[in-house]
Amino acid sequence: MKLIILFLNKIEYLEDLLSAFLEIGVPGATILDSVGMGHIISHDIPIFAGLRDFFGGSSPTNKTILVLTKNDLIPKMDEVLKDVTGYDKKSGIAKMISVPVDELFGFEK
Amino acid sequence: MRISDYLKIDCIKIPLNSMKKKEIIKELLTLISEVYEEIDEEDAFKSVIEREKIETTAIGNGVAIPHARKKNITKVYFAFGITKKGADFNAIDEKPVNLVFLILCPEKKANIQISLLARLSRILHDKKLRKKLSNCKTGQSVIDLFTQYEKQHFS
Numbered sequence: 001m002k003l004i005i006l007f008l009n010k011i012e013y014l015e016d017l018l019s020a021f022l023e024i025g026v027p028g029a030t031i032l033d034s035v036g037m038g039h040i041i042s043h044d045i046p047i048f049a050g051l052r053d054f055f056g057g058s059s060p061t062n063k064t065i066l067v068l069t070k071n072d073l074i075p076k077m078d079e080v081l082k083d084v085t086g087y088d089k090k091s092g093i094a095k096m097i098s099v100p101v102d103e104l105f106g107f108e109k
Numbered sequence: 110m111r112i113s114d115y116l117k118i119d120c121i122k123i124p125l126n127s128m129k130k131k132e133i134i135k136e137l138l139t140l141i142s143e144v145y146e147e148i149d150e151e152d153a154f155k156s157v158i159e160r161e162k163i164e165t166t167a168i169g170n171g172v173a174i175p176h177a178r179k180k181n182i183t184k185v186y187f188a189f190g191i192t193k194k195g196a197d198f199n200a201i202d203e204k205p206v207n208l209v210f211l212i213l214c215p216e217k218k219a220n221i222q223i224s225l226l227a228r229l230s231r232i233l234h235d236k237k238l239r240k241k242l243s244n245c246k247t248g249q250s251v252i253d254l255f256t257q258y259e260k261q262h263f264s
Contacts (some may be wrong), residue, residue, distance in 0.1 A: 014184050031211055041142070046164045046165055047166055047168050047230055048173060048223070048226060049160075049163045049164035050160045050163055050166075050176065050177070050178070051219060051222070051223065052163070054219045083211075088222065096263075
């Protein structure tokens with residue numbers, strides 16, 4: 001079992017992505033409104049305002065998607081993410097990480 | 110990264126002769142360009158003023174950190190000065206400024222700029238440090254103060 005943390009910077013892909021996840025059997029997800037550190041420091045802290053061009057690609061808001069999933073679904077999620085968003089290392093459209101889950105509490109068996 | 114590593118005695122002026130924002134920036138840039146021939150004072154001045162137009166670099170509590178990123182430089186240039194009286198720097202807290210740090214960073218090394226600005230702003234949040242700094246009479250005392258403070262607070 002893994003926890004997938006997906007940072008979606010281009011939020012226009014959210015609906016299609018969630019639909020595609022449902023298609024491949026992702027049972028549910030928690031979606032959080034989030035803001036990247038680059039955007040916060042360059043827009044909310046005046047001394048870093050000169051770095052706005054440096055953080056030019058950072059969206060005002062992004063979505064953080066949390067998915068608890070079995071290991072075998074992860075390659076499919078990566079494939080779907082590529083299909084829907086066309087993301088790659090350089091695009092900055094999305095980033096995904098997986099974290100091992102030791103124990104579950106409050107979940108149905 | 111230590112601020113004390115960037116402070117050079119020839120690029121510290123106490124007190125500054127100028128009392129106006131642009132003149133203070135010029136005075137600090139003159140210090141840098143007199144020590145480092147590769148720095149074009151006029152060009153650097155334009156860049157620093159352009160940065161000031163985005164948002165003020167006077168972060169409050171009497172501190173300003175005017176700065177710019179430059180394409181044609183390969184290292185960080187740093188100057189510091191203390192004004193005779195508080196100067197109007199359009200500070201975010203509208204208070205007059207007496208401690209002015211000027212930084213020029215290579216354009217391609219934005220990470221250094223981020224670290225420097227972050228370290229400097231964090232250190233200058235310390236009220237006691239600001240008071241000690243305001244009381245410094247020589248460049249060496251400024252360097253000693255930062256060296257001692259960073260040794261004490263940062264590993």
